[in-house]
Amino acid sequence: xxxxxxxxxxxxxxxxxxxxxxxxxxxxxxxxxxxxxxxxxxxxxxxxxxxxxxxxxxxxxxxxxxxxxxxxxxxxxxxxxxxxxxxxxxxxxxxxxxxxxxxxxxxxxxxxxxxxxxxxxxxxxxxxxxxxxxxxxxxxxxxxxxxxxxxxxxxxxxxxxxxxx
Numbered sequence: 001x002x003x004x005x006x007x008x009x010x011x012x013x014x015x016x017x018x019x020x021x022x023x024x025x026x027x028x029x030x031x032x033x034x035x036x037x038x039x040x041x042x043x044x045x046x047x048x049x050x051x052x053x054x055x056x057x058x059x060x061x062x063x064x065x066x067x068x069x070x071x072x073x074x075x076x077x078x079x080x081x082x083x084x085x086x087x088x089x090x091x092x093x094x095x096x097x098x099x100x101x102x103x104x105x106x107x108x109x110x111x112x113x114x115x116x117x118x119x120x121x122x123x124x125x126x127x128x129x130x131x132x133x134x135x136x137x138x139x140x141x142x143x144x145x146x147x148x149x150x151x152x153x154x155x156x157x158x159x160x161x162x163x164x165x
Contacts, residue, residue: 021136025053026092026128031138033107033122038115045070045107045122045138046100051092058089058129066122068111075103084108089129116140 020029031047051057062070073084087105092098100106109122116122118140126134 019047019136019138021134023134024128024130024132026051026057026126026132026134028126028134028136031124031136033109033116033138033140034102035118035140035142038117041111043067043109043112043116043140044102045109045124046102047107047138048097048099049092049126050097051094053094053130055094057092057132059092059126060089060129061127062107063125063127064109064123066113066116067109068113069108070110070124071108072105073108074105118142 019031020027022028027050029048029050031045033043033045036043049059059072062072064070072087072090074087076083076085090098090105098105107124120140121137122140123135123137126136128134
């Protein structure tokens with residue numbers, strides 16, 4: 001395990017495309033975090049996770065040394081309002097891709113230890129049920145790799161129910 005973590009850490013310094021990484025049967029690519037004003041307590045992260053295995057694997061958690069908490073959430077419409085629903089663990093079906101994008105699955109990066117501005121890198125660690133751990137960088141930017149800059153300035157109800165799962 002330690003050898004794998006050290007290997008993944010070294011890879012971070014040599015990967016040209018820092019927003020992509022893979023380990024075992026899991027590949028994560030196109031990782032980015034939406035820029036926000038410096039005083040914002042929650043940021044959103046987006047990426048694609050691909051399970052190349054012939055069996056389902058669960059994403060059991062995500063962490064970052066730059067945030068107090070990182071959670072996997074999904075935006076859902078309920079009673080005519082947008083709600084956030086915590087989705088951990090997240091089942092990754094065999095041979096499937098899960099897209100984390102505005103209006104759907106996303107990472108909630110909560111309580112940054114210091115302001116993160118456009119161009120900064122955020123270091124994320126993904127843990128999976130098969131024991132794999134994947135580390136990568138996500139760059140803070142205004143929009144995603146394909147220019148998907150959906151305006152998220154709408155009221156969203158995070159409610160108190162996402163802490164009880």
